[in-house]
Amino acid sequence: MPIEPNGPTEWSPTRSRRSQPRRVTVVPGGPVLIEGPVELQLDDGTTVVSDRFQVAVCACRRSRNYPFCDASHRRKRR
Ligand code: FES
Known part of the structure; x- marks a missing residue:
């Protein structure tokens, strides 16, 4: 998903x-x-923009693609 720096968007x-x-x-x-x-x-x-139909926003802060979820929340914590 594209991450755009803060700036004007359409x-x-x-x-x-x-x-x-x-x-x-x-x-x-x-x-x-x-x-x-x-x-x-x-x-x-x-500012981050996503034009997907549904967007999964990470709530655990473990995503490598933060602020979007990359399913890292499923990994077991040590
Ligand atoms: S909710 Fe954080 S990686 Fe999925």
């Missing part, structure tokens, strides 16, 4: 209009699933 969730509420699903022990497309603003100020 698409913005604040500008889009939805007739239905956006569904967010919390997976116990796993990611947060969000209906895409999404624009995520990270704690370091960068």
